[in-house]
Amino acid sequence: MNIAFIGLGSMGTPMARNLIAAGHAVAGYDPNPKALAVLSENGGKPAATPAAAGQGADVAILMVVNAVQAEQALFDGGLLAALEPGAMVVLMATCPPGAVKTIAEHVGQTGRNFVDAPVSGGVAGAEAATLSIMVGVGDAVFERISPVLRAMGDKIFHVGQEAGQGATVKVVNQLLCGVHIAVAAEGFALANKVGIDPNVILEILGGSAASSWMLKDRGPRMLQDEPPVTSAVDIFVKDLGLVLEAGREAKAALPLAAAAYQMFLATSGRGDGKADDSQVIRSYSLLNGTG
Numbered sequence: 001m002n003i004a005f006i007g008l009g010s011m012g013t014p015m016a017r018n019l020i021a022a023g024h025a026v027a028g029y030d031p032n033p034k035a036l037a038v039l040s041e042n043g044g045k046p047a048a049t050p051a052a053a054g055q056g057a058d059v060a061i062l063m064v065v066n067a068v069q070a071e072q073a074l075f076d077g078g079l080l081a082a083l084e085p086g087a088m089v090v091l092m093a094t095c096p097p098g099a100v101k102t103i104a105e106h107v108g109q110t111g112r113n114f115v116d117a118p119v120s121g122g123v124a125g126a127e128a129a130t131l132s133i134m135v136g137v138g139d140a141v142f143e144r145i146s147p148v149l150r151a152m153g154d155k156i157f158h159v160g161q162e163a164g165q166g167a168t169v170k171v172v173n174q175l176l177c178g179v180h181i182a183v184a185a186e187g188f189a190l191a192n193k194v195g196i197d198p199n200v201i202l203e204i205l206g207g208s209a210a211s212s213w214m215l216k217d218r219g220p221r222m223l224q225d226e227p228p229v230t231s232a233v234d235i236f237v238k239d240l241g242l243v244l245e246a247g248r249e250a251k252a253a254l255p256l257a258a259a260a261y262q263m264f265l266a267t268s269g270r271g272d273g274k275a276d277d278s279q280v281i282r283s284y285s286l287l288n289g290t291g
Helices: 012-020 034-043 049-056 066-078 097-108 122-128 139-150 165-193 198-206 213-222 235-250 255-272 277-287
Strands: 002-006 025-027 059-063 088-091 113-116 131-136 155-161
Touching: 002 155, 012 025, 012 122, 012 235, 025 049, 025 113, 025 198, 059 066, 059 139, 059 165, 066 097, 066 198, 088 097, 097 113, 097 131, 097 165, 097 235, 113 131, 113 139, 113 165, 113 277, 131 139, 131 165, 139 155, 155 165, 155 213, 155 277, 165 198, 165 235, 165 255, 198 213, 198 277, 255 277
Parallel strands: 002 025, 002 059, 059 088, 088 113, 131 155
Antiparallel strands: none
């Protein structure tokens, strides 16, 4: 297929490369000239605008930061109008379900198809084409878009027939991830307060019923002063903000998500927003006088 790929960041670049490797023709847009140069090196076609990337495309993939950027590319940047009639617009960014539904309505009014398909798996999953992709769209369009999605992920979940359902699953995923990181930091904070070696706590909990993927992944980095950044604190400020927005839309109470959000927000507010998200533990250390 001819694919327009918008958003060539740390995840978008390897996703586009995997599409090219699968035999798709990819034209890409990103405001960063270096990202466009890498796309060209990978066999893609750099475009100066979203509209130029979308010219004659059967599929448009948006791997942007948020819904606002998706709307800018589609409507202000001319991407939607440049696509072929009946083309598929695939939104893979993490966005509020309500915003996804609104974008889907506008896309549908032009006779094109909208695919709600957020991803999970991070940069590592994007590099290895092992992303989990949560898709909300009707059966016929799901069948059409599946070969494209399989070039980027090996776990494709058809979670519902409507736009916004994929976004909701991703929001639930981020709720659990954010709360798991925060509660792991809280557990370490209690151990630190009474003088227990956090390395011992990590070893015990990692092999017990209290373990989680996030504990095993973020726990060791919580014990480092300046761990390498795999996902920044500000990512969870954004994502847990989306979780709470989704809760407001659905009138669902999410008290644990709200508490975790405040801890990430406090960490960012002190200037640590670009630190690894495991460093939310710094806020717990300050609260308990152990930092």
